[in-house]
Amino acid sequence: MSVLETRGLTYSAEGRPLVEDASFRLEPGELTMLIGPNGSGKSTLLRLALGLLAPDAGEVLIDGAGVRGLSPMARARKAAYLPQTRPLAWPMPVRDVIALGRFAYGAAPGQLSAEDAAAVARAIAACRLAGFESRAADTLSGGELARVHLARALAAETPLLVADEPVAALDPRYQHEVAQLFAAAAHEGRAVLTVVHDLTLAARYADRLIWMKDGRIVADGSVAETMAAERLAEVFGIDAEVMPSGSGVSLTVAGPAR
Numbered sequence: 280m281s282v283l284e285t286r287g288l289t290y291s292a293e294g295r296p297l298v299e300d301a302s303f304r305l306e307p308g309e310l311t312m313l314i315g316p317n318g319s320g321k322s323t324l325l326r327l328a329l330g331l332l333a334p335d336a337g338e339v340l341i342d343g344a345g346v347r348g349l350s351p352m353a354r355a356r357k358a359a360y361l362p363q364t365r366p367l368a369w370p371m372p373v374r375d376v377i378a379l380g381r382f383a384y385g386a387a388p389g390q391l392s393a394e395d396a397a398a399v400a401r402a403i404a405a406c407r408l409a410g411f412e413s414r415a416a417d418t419l420s421g422g423e424l425a426r427v428h429l430a431r432a433l434a435a436e437t438p439l440l441v442a443d444e445p446v447a448a449l450d451p452r453y454q455h456e457v458a459q460l461f462a463a464a465a466h467e468g469r470a471v472l473t474v475v476h477d478l479t480l481a482a483r484y485a486d487r488l489i490w491m492k493d494g495r496i497v498a499d500g501s502v503a504e505t506m507a508a509e510r511l512a513e514v515f516g517i518d519a520e521v522m523p524s525g526s527g528v529s530l531t532v533a534g535p536a537r
Protein backbone atom coordinates (compact mmCIF):
# COMPACT_ATOMS: atom_id res chain seq x y z
CA MET A 280 0.00 0.00 0.00
CA SER A 281 1.25 3.49 -0.86
CA VAL A 282 2.08 5.81 2.03
CA LEU A 283 0.31 8.58 0.13
CA GLU A 284 -1.95 8.41 -2.87
CA THR A 285 -3.65 11.37 -4.53
CA ARG A 286 -6.34 10.80 -7.13
CA GLY A 287 -7.43 13.52 -9.52
CA LEU A 288 -6.88 16.44 -7.13
CA THR A 289 -8.36 19.65 -8.49
CA TYR A 290 -8.55 22.98 -6.74
CA SER A 291 -9.49 26.51 -7.82
CA ALA A 292 -9.35 29.84 -6.03
CA GLU A 293 -10.93 33.06 -7.18
CA GLY A 294 -12.19 31.33 -10.30
CA ARG A 295 -8.69 30.22 -11.35
CA PRO A 296 -7.56 26.58 -11.39
CA LEU A 297 -4.44 26.23 -9.24
CA VAL A 298 -4.16 22.43 -9.33
CA GLU A 299 -5.77 20.25 -11.99
CA ASP A 300 -6.26 16.50 -11.98
CA ALA A 301 -3.12 15.73 -9.94
CA SER A 302 -2.56 12.02 -9.25
CA PHE A 303 0.55 10.46 -7.77
CA ARG A 304 1.64 7.85 -5.24
CA LEU A 305 4.47 7.91 -2.73
CA GLU A 306 6.12 4.67 -1.64
CA PRO A 307 8.30 4.05 1.41
CA GLY A 308 12.03 4.30 0.75
CA GLU A 309 11.77 7.00 -1.93
CA LEU A 310 12.88 10.62 -1.92
CA THR A 311 10.56 12.40 -4.32
CA MET A 312 11.25 15.99 -5.27
CA LEU A 313 8.48 18.23 -6.59
CA ILE A 314 9.81 20.77 -9.06
CA GLY A 315 8.22 23.49 -11.17
CA PRO A 316 8.35 27.24 -11.76
CA ASN A 317 7.16 29.84 -9.25
CA GLY A 318 3.37 29.85 -9.03
CA SER A 319 2.94 26.46 -10.74
CA GLY A 320 0.92 25.08 -7.80
CA LYS A 321 3.50 23.08 -5.83
CA SER A 322 2.64 24.43 -2.36
CA THR A 323 -1.06 24.15 -3.11
CA LEU A 324 -0.60 20.52 -4.16
CA LEU A 325 1.32 19.74 -0.94
CA ARG A 326 -1.45 21.30 1.16
CA LEU A 327 -4.11 19.34 -0.73
CA ALA A 328 -2.08 16.14 -0.35
CA LEU A 329 -1.92 16.63 3.43
CA GLY A 330 -5.64 17.37 3.76
CA LEU A 331 -4.93 20.97 4.81
CA LEU A 332 -6.97 22.23 1.85
CA ALA A 333 -10.18 20.56 0.68
CA PRO A 334 -10.08 19.79 -3.06
CA ASP A 335 -12.93 20.68 -5.41
CA ALA A 336 -12.53 17.17 -6.83
CA GLY A 337 -10.38 14.13 -6.17
CA GLU A 338 -9.23 12.40 -3.02
CA VAL A 339 -6.20 11.66 -0.86
CA LEU A 340 -5.38 8.41 0.90
CA ILE A 341 -2.70 8.24 3.58
CA ASP A 342 -1.80 4.61 4.37
CA GLY A 343 -5.01 3.68 2.58
CA ALA A 344 -7.28 5.89 4.73
CA GLY A 345 -9.10 8.97 3.44
CA VAL A 346 -7.20 11.99 4.77
CA ARG A 347 -10.34 13.99 5.48
CA GLY A 348 -11.47 11.28 7.91
CA LEU A 349 -8.30 11.49 10.01
CA SER A 350 -8.26 13.70 13.11
CA PRO A 351 -5.48 16.31 13.14
CA MET A 352 -3.63 14.26 15.78
CA ALA A 353 -3.98 11.01 13.81
CA ARG A 354 -2.80 12.80 10.67
CA ALA A 355 0.17 14.28 12.53
CA ARG A 356 1.26 10.77 13.55
CA LYS A 357 1.28 9.80 9.86
CA ALA A 358 2.70 12.91 8.20
CA ALA A 359 5.15 15.62 9.26
CA TYR A 360 4.95 18.87 7.30
CA LEU A 361 7.56 21.55 7.01
CA PRO A 362 5.75 24.53 5.44
CA GLN A 363 7.37 27.18 3.27
CA THR A 364 6.85 29.99 5.76
CA ARG A 365 8.00 29.06 9.21
CA PRO A 366 7.31 31.95 11.55
CA LEU A 367 9.23 31.51 14.75
CA ALA A 368 10.57 34.39 16.72
CA TRP A 369 9.83 33.16 20.23
CA PRO A 370 12.77 33.06 22.61
CA MET A 371 12.17 29.35 23.13
CA PRO A 372 15.07 26.93 23.64
CA VAL A 373 15.95 24.91 20.55
CA ARG A 374 15.26 21.62 22.34
CA ASP A 375 11.68 22.74 23.14
CA VAL A 376 11.05 23.83 19.54
CA ILE A 377 12.16 20.42 18.31
CA ALA A 378 10.02 18.73 20.99
CA LEU A 379 6.97 20.38 19.39
CA GLY A 380 7.39 17.68 16.73
CA ARG A 381 6.23 15.18 19.36
CA PHE A 382 2.90 16.91 20.14
CA ALA A 383 0.94 14.24 18.26
CA TYR A 384 2.13 11.72 20.85
CA GLY A 385 0.89 13.91 23.70
CA ALA A 386 4.26 15.47 24.49
CA ALA A 387 4.57 19.00 25.79
CA PRO A 388 7.85 20.88 26.30
CA GLY A 389 9.32 19.80 29.62
CA GLN A 390 7.08 16.71 29.72
CA LEU A 391 8.68 14.26 27.34
CA SER A 392 8.41 10.51 27.72
CA ALA A 393 11.65 8.52 27.32
CA GLU A 394 10.52 7.69 23.77
CA ASP A 395 9.87 11.37 22.96
CA ALA A 396 13.23 12.41 24.42
CA ALA A 397 15.02 9.72 22.39
CA ALA A 398 13.30 10.88 19.16
CA VAL A 399 14.25 14.50 19.91
CA ALA A 400 17.85 13.45 20.59
CA ARG A 401 17.99 11.53 17.28
CA ALA A 402 16.68 14.57 15.38
CA ILE A 403 19.21 16.86 17.10
CA ALA A 404 22.05 14.52 16.14
CA ALA A 405 20.81 14.08 12.55
CA CYS A 406 20.55 17.85 12.00
CA ARG A 407 23.92 18.50 13.67
CA LEU A 408 22.40 20.71 16.34
CA ALA A 409 24.36 19.34 19.31
CA GLY A 410 25.48 22.33 21.35
CA PHE A 411 22.46 24.42 20.28
CA GLU A 412 19.90 22.70 22.54
CA SER A 413 19.67 25.50 25.11
CA ARG A 414 20.03 28.43 22.71
CA ALA A 415 16.97 30.66 22.29
CA ALA A 416 15.60 29.96 18.81
CA ASP A 417 15.27 33.68 18.05
CA THR A 418 19.06 34.09 18.27
CA LEU A 419 19.83 31.56 15.51
CA SER A 420 20.94 32.39 11.99
CA GLY A 421 18.48 31.67 9.17
CA GLY A 422 20.32 28.50 8.24
CA GLU A 423 20.50 27.25 11.84
CA LEU A 424 16.79 27.92 12.28
CA ALA A 425 16.02 26.02 9.08
CA ARG A 426 17.82 23.00 10.56
CA VAL A 427 15.82 23.36 13.79
CA HIS A 428 12.58 23.28 11.80
CA LEU A 429 13.78 20.22 9.94
CA ALA A 430 14.70 18.56 13.26
CA ARG A 431 11.19 19.31 14.56
CA ALA A 432 9.71 17.57 11.51
CA LEU A 433 12.13 14.61 11.78
CA ALA A 434 11.42 14.22 15.52
CA ALA A 435 7.84 13.26 14.67
CA GLU A 436 9.29 10.06 13.07
CA THR A 437 6.27 9.75 10.77
CA PRO A 438 6.04 7.39 7.78
CA LEU A 439 5.55 10.45 5.55
CA LEU A 440 7.66 13.61 5.56
CA VAL A 441 6.60 16.55 3.41
CA ALA A 442 8.68 19.72 3.12
CA ASP A 443 8.20 22.91 1.12
CA GLU A 444 11.55 24.38 0.03
CA PRO A 445 13.50 23.18 3.08
CA VAL A 446 16.89 24.30 1.77
CA ALA A 447 15.97 27.80 0.59
CA ALA A 448 17.81 29.61 3.42
CA LEU A 449 20.85 27.35 3.52
CA ASP A 450 24.40 27.81 2.28
CA PRO A 451 25.65 25.26 -0.28
CA ARG A 452 27.22 22.92 2.24
CA TYR A 453 24.05 22.72 4.36
CA GLN A 454 21.88 22.44 1.24
CA HIS A 455 23.73 19.23 0.47
CA GLU A 456 23.69 18.07 4.09
CA VAL A 457 19.94 18.64 4.35
CA ALA A 458 19.31 16.93 1.01
CA GLN A 459 21.37 13.99 2.32
CA LEU A 460 19.26 13.97 5.51
CA PHE A 461 16.09 13.76 3.43
CA ALA A 462 17.65 10.97 1.34
CA ALA A 463 18.65 9.12 4.52
CA ALA A 464 15.16 9.57 6.02
CA ALA A 465 13.69 8.09 2.84
CA HIS A 466 16.16 5.23 2.56
CA GLU A 467 15.46 4.28 6.19
CA GLY A 468 11.91 3.54 5.04
CA ARG A 469 9.91 6.76 5.01
CA ALA A 470 8.23 8.33 2.03
CA VAL A 471 9.67 11.82 1.61
CA LEU A 472 8.27 14.54 -0.64
CA THR A 473 10.01 17.86 -0.88
CA VAL A 474 9.78 20.94 -3.09
CA VAL A 475 13.14 22.22 -4.33
CA HIS A 476 14.09 24.94 -6.77
CA ASP A 477 17.73 23.93 -7.16
CA LEU A 478 17.65 21.56 -10.12
CA THR A 479 21.25 20.44 -9.57
CA LEU A 480 20.32 19.33 -6.06
CA ALA A 481 17.23 17.60 -7.45
CA ALA A 482 19.28 15.81 -10.11
CA ARG A 483 21.82 14.72 -7.49
CA TYR A 484 19.55 13.46 -4.70
CA ALA A 485 16.01 12.70 -5.93
CA ASP A 486 14.97 9.10 -6.48
CA ARG A 487 12.03 10.49 -8.36
CA LEU A 488 10.93 13.83 -9.77
CA ILE A 489 7.38 15.13 -10.10
CA TRP A 490 7.31 18.05 -12.53
CA MET A 491 4.54 20.67 -12.32
CA LYS A 492 3.57 23.37 -14.76
CA ASP A 493 0.47 25.57 -14.67
CA GLY A 494 -1.19 23.45 -11.97
CA ARG A 495 -0.67 20.13 -13.74
CA ILE A 496 1.75 17.26 -13.21
CA VAL A 497 3.54 17.08 -16.56
CA ALA A 498 6.09 14.35 -15.78
CA ASP A 499 6.72 11.81 -13.00
CA GLY A 500 9.69 9.45 -12.95
CA SER A 501 13.34 8.99 -12.07
CA VAL A 502 15.92 11.69 -12.80
CA ALA A 503 17.31 9.62 -15.68
CA GLU A 504 13.82 9.19 -17.14
CA THR A 505 12.56 12.75 -16.84
CA MET A 506 15.48 15.22 -16.74
CA ALA A 507 15.87 16.26 -20.37
CA ALA A 508 16.88 19.52 -22.04
CA GLU A 509 13.55 19.77 -23.92
CA ARG A 510 11.57 19.37 -20.70
CA LEU A 511 13.68 21.98 -18.88
CA ALA A 512 13.02 24.40 -21.74
CA GLU A 513 9.31 23.66 -21.80
CA VAL A 514 8.66 23.65 -18.03
CA PHE A 515 11.18 26.23 -16.77
CA GLY A 516 12.01 28.19 -19.92
CA ILE A 517 15.72 27.54 -19.48
CA ASP A 518 18.44 26.50 -21.85
CA ALA A 519 20.31 23.58 -20.26
CA GLU A 520 22.60 20.74 -21.15
CA VAL A 521 21.84 17.35 -19.61
CA MET A 522 24.49 14.65 -19.82
CA PRO A 523 24.35 11.09 -18.46
CA SER A 524 26.61 10.78 -15.41
CA GLY A 525 26.95 7.58 -13.39
CA SER A 526 23.43 6.39 -12.56
CA GLY A 527 22.02 9.94 -12.94
CA VAL A 528 22.68 13.04 -14.98
CA SER A 529 24.84 16.13 -14.83
CA LEU A 530 23.15 19.42 -15.56
CA THR A 531 24.54 22.72 -16.81
CA VAL A 532 22.15 25.64 -17.09
CA ALA A 533 23.24 28.17 -19.71
CA GLY A 534 20.48 30.72 -19.01
CA PRO A 535 16.92 31.62 -20.00
CA ALA A 536 15.76 29.88 -23.18
CA ARG A 537 15.56 32.19 -26.18
Ligand SMILES: Nc1ncnc2c1ncn2[C@@H]1O[C@H](COP(=O)(O)OP(=O)(O)OP(=O)(O)O)[C@@H](O)[C@H]1O
Nearest residue numbers: 292293297315316317318319320321322323324363
Ligand atom coordinates in the same frame (compact mmCIF):
# COMPACT_ATOMS: atom_id res chain seq x y z
N1 LIG B 1 -5.94 31.32 -1.77
C1 LIG B 1 -5.52 31.72 -2.98
N2 LIG B 1 -6.26 32.57 -3.71
C2 LIG B 1 -5.86 32.96 -4.95
N3 LIG B 1 -4.71 32.53 -5.53
C3 LIG B 1 -3.94 31.71 -4.82
C4 LIG B 1 -4.28 31.25 -3.53
N4 LIG B 1 -3.32 30.42 -3.09
C5 LIG B 1 -2.40 30.37 -4.08
N5 LIG B 1 -2.76 31.15 -5.11
C6 LIG B 1 -2.03 31.32 -6.39
O1 LIG B 1 -1.89 30.04 -6.95
C7 LIG B 1 -0.68 29.93 -7.68
C8 LIG B 1 0.08 28.73 -7.19
O2 LIG B 1 0.59 29.02 -5.88
P1 LIG B 1 1.56 28.03 -5.13
O3 LIG B 1 1.99 28.70 -3.86
O4 LIG B 1 0.91 26.70 -5.01
O5 LIG B 1 2.76 27.93 -6.17
P2 LIG B 1 4.22 27.35 -6.01
O6 LIG B 1 4.47 26.49 -7.20
O7 LIG B 1 4.39 26.72 -4.67
O8 LIG B 1 5.08 28.68 -6.12
P3 LIG B 1 6.53 29.12 -5.52
O9 LIG B 1 7.55 28.31 -6.24
O10 LIG B 1 6.59 30.56 -5.93
O11 LIG B 1 6.50 28.92 -4.04
C9 LIG B 1 0.04 31.26 -7.47
O12 LIG B 1 -0.20 32.07 -8.61
C10 LIG B 1 -0.64 31.86 -6.24
O13 LIG B 1 -0.63 33.27 -6.28
